[in-house]
Amino acid sequence: MKIIVCIKQVPDTTEIKINPVTGTLIREGVPSIINPDDKGGLELALRLKESHNAHVTVLTMGPTQADAVLREALAMGVDRAILLTDKKFAGADTLATSNALAGALRNLDYDLIITGRQAIDGDTAQVGPQVAELLDLPQVSYLENLEVKENNLFLLKKQTEEGYQLLEADAPLLVTVLASSFKPRYMNVKGIVEAYSKEVEIWGFDKITVDEENLGLKGSPTKVDKAFAKGIKGAGEIYEMDPEEAVGMIMRKLKEKYII
């Protein structure tokens, strides 16, 4: 089985600060991370690597700095890493991004393509489904679970607002996943030690199959009018305890912070 996971490098939105004068994001010094849902996608792929000996390729489009998230994916255990980077890709909205990714995927072998549901910077949830359409693949979004049946047949559990759906689909197909369904593993130490001695393939426009008109700023119908930040929340702490204990804990926390 060959799997390709598409990931995106995003700013860690829990660390972003706003310039109080201009109201714009201060990107400097904000760490870049693998988009959380995409990391869930990596986890699903790596589980299939362990259970079904799948070969896992990770693909991202971005500036050369996006190399860092590919190294992280290598340290988690993926087999191959490809960075799509070219001036012609710059300024892409979701459609132009999907065109570039589809252009690369046309030149790769796969049974399963995994993307995250959506990215924490754009929150559009468009790229996965668009890629599936461009490649004329069946797609299952909001995937909660995946089982491999015989002969390239997958049994898929898809989250819906009311509950879930169970579906069967033949390979090749594209799924989009949520981080909460596939808790990503940590990078392992050996993987980290070896990550920078492995190859990250650099693919430019000449390596992909797509019409240049559909790429970058030219291929982007979206025009941004204004960007503004939503309120920022802290990382939050998760406790598992009885409701009675929880009341005491919440009261103590509120007192600690002088809220009550």
Place this chain on the structure above:
Amino acid sequence: MDFNISKTQTLFRQMIREFAEKEVKPLAAEVDEQERFPIETVEKMAKIGLMGIPIPVKYGGAGGDNLLYAMAVEELSRACGTTGVIVSAHTSLCAAPILEFGSEEQKQKYLPGLASGQVIGAFGLTEPNAGTDASAQQTTAIPTEGGYILNGSKIFITNAEYAGVYIIMAMTDKSKGTKGISAFIVEKETKGFSIGKKEKKMGIRGSATCELIFENCFIPAQQLLGKIGDGFSIAMKTLDGGRIGIAAQALGLAQGALSETVKYVKERKQFGKPLSAFQNTQFQLADMETKVQAARMLVYNAAWKKSQGIPYSADAAMAKLYSAEVAMEVTTKAVQLHGGYGYTREYPIERMMRDAKITEIYEGTSEVQRMVISAMLLK
């Protein structure tokens, strides 16, 4: 001279910090309060390779260097001093001497288990009457057919009851003094070997610190580590490496207390303003940060030298001496800046202060470090 940490180290720090924050920190108070060995954390660490960082890949390790290992102990200790010393004792005091002094057969037999974390390692040198004066060993190993008969006891042994493999020092020839000490690899299941009293400690309360008792234990000749009479030298060299681990533990404790304090002084208000607005607070924090950074330079320098194969004994002693004293000073100041709350178990600061104290004592007291450093100057 390049003070930048490498891309590999950056990636490693990202992982270990997240691991410590999510997996280690939430358990730290409970582990301390209940004096409970965090075995579930050890299992999680084993899974991602943290129990075999500087062990070569061919023996099942991660193939990392001592700097990555020191960073791991630092970041784990920043969240929980107990977890830091479990990794330090396991790696520096058990896996490292087998790697450094073991035969190929011993390496192949013991290192894969230790590096994968399936087996925890421990080290036994200290005895009731042989602490800093390690030459006063009373445990004996008498040659017999095919091996040695081990008798005696060891005290204050980290990881004791959870370990599967122990490096044990014993007298093979009393007449030769320190040259009569030999090192042995002892397995948990050895007949006549038992775990004695568990210590009730001030700090690092989750680490299992016990007595080891040997009653007519037969140790096969293949489990002699190094040559007969090499034991004292092996123990001293092992402790040189161990000091980097303990220095990193002290550094982590100091950094942990400092980070908690920075957070607290910004929140806590007195006289209508946050504590951070008072110059006393600012000056205290500045001193704490400066010392923590200086300690970090010493620790990383010693770890780097060890990996480069440069003599590092005095560097490790300086790193441990300074980091331990900084840990004690910074955690004490952190408690003071937290005021009454800092003295309670509602906050992690008092635990960090209790944990810090041991770093001035074990694997060579601060006085022993001063002896090592001055001996280097005066030789």
